Amino acid sequence: MNNSKENSFFTKKLLWWNEQSNNRTMPWKAEKNPYKIWLSEIILQQTRVEQGLAYYNRFVTQYPTIEKLALANDDDVFKLWEGLGYYSRCKNLLATARIVAFEHNGIFPNSYESILALKGVGPYTAAAIASFAYNQPYAVVDGNVLRLLARFFGIATPIDSTIGKKIFTTLAQQLIQKQPPATYNQAIMDFGATVCKPQLPLCTTCVLQKKCKALQQNEVSSLPIKTKKLIIKNRFFFFVVAIYQQQVYVQKRVEKDIWQNLWQFIPFEMPANMSFDALQSSESFQNIFTKPYQVKFVSAPLKQKLTHQHIEVTFVVLQLQHPLQLLQWQLQPVKQLRQLPFPRIVTQFFENNTSFT
DNA sequence: AATGCGGGGCA
DNA sequence: TGCCCAGCATT
Numbered sequence: 001m002n003n004s005k006e007n008s009f010f011t012k013k014l015l016w017w018n019e020q021s022n023n024r025t026m027p028w029k030a031e032k033n034p035y036k037i038w039l040s041e042i043i044l045q046q047t048r049v050e051q052g053l054a055y056y057n058r059f060v061t062q063y064p065t066i067e068k069l070a071l072a073n074d075d076d077v078f079k080l081w082e083g084l085g086y087y088s089r090c091k092n093l094l095a096t097a098r099i100v101a102f103e104h105n106g107i108f109p110n111s112y113e114s115i116l117a118l119k120g121v122g123p124y125t126a127a128a129i130a131s132f133a134y135n136q137p138y139a140v141v142d143g144n145v146l147r148l149l150a151r152f153f154g155i156a157t158p159i160d161s162t163i164g165k166k167i168f169t170t171l172a173q174q175l176i177q178k179q180p181p182a183t184y185n186q187a188i189m190d191f192g193a194t195v196c197k198p199q200l201p202l203c204t205t206c207v208l209q210k211k212c213k214a215l216q217q218n219e220v221s222s223l224p225i226k227t228k229k230l231i232i233k234n235r236f237f238f239f240v241v242a243i244y245q246q247q248v249y250v251q252k253r254v255e256k257d258i259w260q261n262l263w264q265f266i267p268f269e270m271p272a273n274m275s276f277d278a279l280q281s282s283e284s285f286q287n288i289f290t291k292p293y294q295v296k297f298v299s300a301p302l303k304q305k306l307t308h309q310h311i312e313v314t315f316v317v318l319q320l321q322h323p324l325q326l327l328q329w330q331l332q333p334v335k336q337l338r339q340l341p342f343p344r345i346v347t348q349f350f351e352n353n354t355s356f357t
Numbered sequence: 358a359a360t361g362c363g364g365g366g367c368a
Numbered sequence: 369t370g371c372c373c374a375g376c377a378t379t
Contacts, residue, residue, distance in 0.1 A: 044374040051365065051373085085363025088377075122376050142374045162358075189374055198372055199368060228359080230370085256378095258362065306363050307372095344364065360379080367371090 006211055010152060011179055013207045017195075018187035021207075024194060027056065029186065034108035034133040035066040038118075041125045042093050046086060049193070055084050066108070069094070070101035078261055078341035085344075087261055092120025110134050123169070131181040139172035140185045141165075144192025150224035151196060154213025158227040230308070236273050237313045239346070240266040241356075242289070243296075244320040247331035250340065258309065263340040265315075266329075273301070276316060288326065294319040297353075304345040315349050 026049060028040035039059055043052040058080055063069040069077070074094060081090040096118045100108055109115050110133070116126035127138035139145075146159045146168055153171065157164040176184050195202045203215055214220045242249045242265070250263050266288065268279055276298045279285050297317040304311045323331075332340065337356055350356045 041374065046362090046373055046375055047364085048366075048373050083364075085365085086375085088362070089375090092376085120376070124375060128374065140374070143372070144374070147372095185374095193374080226371095231360095256361090260362090304364080305369095308361065308363090358379100361377090362375105364373105366373090368369105 006153070007175055009211050010208065011175055011184070014187050014191060015179065015184065017191060017207045018183065022187065022190050022194075024190045026053070027060075028132075032133060034110070034129060036060060037129055037133045038096075038108065038121075038125075039093070041128045042089050042120055043084070045089060045125065047084065052084070055081070065106075066097050067101045067106055069097040074261075075340060079339065082262075082341040083344050083347065087259065089120055091261055095119045096121070108133070112136065112138050128185065131185045135180070135182050137176055137179075137181045139169070139176040140189060141169050141172050142189060142192075144189045144196075145172055147198065147224050148188065148192040148196045151201075151214035151220055152208055152212050154217060154219065154223070156219075156223065156225055159224045160226050160228050233309050235309055235311050236270040237311065238268040238270065238276070238279050239264065239313055239315050239349075240268065240289075241315060241317045242266055242293075242320055242324065243318065243334065244323050244331065246335075247333050248337060249324060249326065249329045250332045250337070251329045258306070259343045261341075262343050264342070265346075266326075273312065276314065279316075288324060289318065289320075292321040299349065299352075302345050302348055304343075304348075311345065313345050313349075315353075 028036055031037055031040070040052075040056050043056050043059070059069075062080060063072060063077075072094070077094055078087065078090055081087065081093075084090075099118070100106065109118065112126055112130045115121060115129050116123065121129070124140055124142050127140045130136040130138045131140065149155065149168055149171055150159060155167065155171075157167055159165070159168060195206055196208075201220060203209055203212070203220060206212065206215075209215055212220075214223050249266055251266075253259050253262055253264050268282075268285065270279070276295075295316065296319050297315070299315040301312045301314050304313070334356065338350065342350075
């Protein structure tokens with residue numbers, strides 16, 4: 001089951017590498033403020049360190065304490081999160097900040113179970129906070145750890161299966177037992193990210209190579225194993241930027257779909273890539289837009305590739321002569337549009353059309 | 358157990 | 369292009 005000799009080789013070499021060769025620097029490293037650790041961990045969920053770094057710095061600058069974050073305006077926080085993706089993280093970030101600030105007297109919870117109970121915090125994040133902030137021996141099991149353990153111990157169990165999660169979590173927990181929790185957890189993730197990388201891992205100089213099962217069996221490139229198949233959906237939209245007296249119709253997205261809590265222009269989702277003429281002659285369009293209006297601009301389709309969706313958006317700028325008869329929509333001055341958080345593909349449209357900035 | 362959720366970087 | 373990234377919530 002557990003080979004204690006392999007285990008001690010693994011932990012010893014890993015900590016040795018961490019002392020000798022780990023030169024990864026990050027602002028939250030050695031941080032002991034639970035608020036900042038929690039913030040960094042939420043930002044880094046499914047997000048590369050390089051991508052999250054600037055967001056983390058902006059957040060700690062603008063919201064240096066959890067109380068400041070708790071008192072913030074929702075749209076302002078989403079604006080700071082804009083472009084980072086997985087926006088439910090931001091929603092949960094705000095909810096948790098308010099619970100800690102107003103219901104826990106600003107005291108961040110300090111037991112694994114109570115940390116795990118926070119919104120947006122799962123097993124990985126709870127272990128990270130418990131170990132980094134409070135030096136408690138909970139092993140982090142993220143993508144880096146799964147890959148490293150699967151390769152070194154030669155484990156072909158799918159990492160996205162229930163049994164796989166149990167096996168890897170149990171193994172990781174055994175490994176951390178007699179190690180310094182914060183240092184060890186930081187080391188194993190840094191090692192996975194910089195040495196035992198997904199592509200082109202540095203096996204020839206790896207301190208673990210002597211006992212690495214995957215290397216011995218030529219399975220480095222095939223481990224870890226994932227079973228879930230990704231289904232990509234193609235979606236086609238028109239976003240109508242309807243302008244009335246220097247103001248634009250906007251709305252916060254509330255439906256169960258991508259970009260929840262971000263703002264949008266008047267959307268028309270089409271079953272396929274259709275022309276603007278086809279949209280204009282459709283009933284759903286004519287129900288909202290009755291002449292007179294001027295078509296000021298029809299963009300080329302902007303394309304965005306998400307993990308599960310490929311999206312094409314054509315932006316249409318309309319100048320209205322009369323206000324629309326729309327419920328649940330508000331008019332936002334053109335000059336103040338950029339105060340609201342929008343999906344990346346919309347901010348790209350802004351970048352290409354400076355009249356909106 | 359399966360699905361949905363962003364955006365970007367890399368080979 | 370396909371895969372992956374300091375995962376989690378919902379169904």
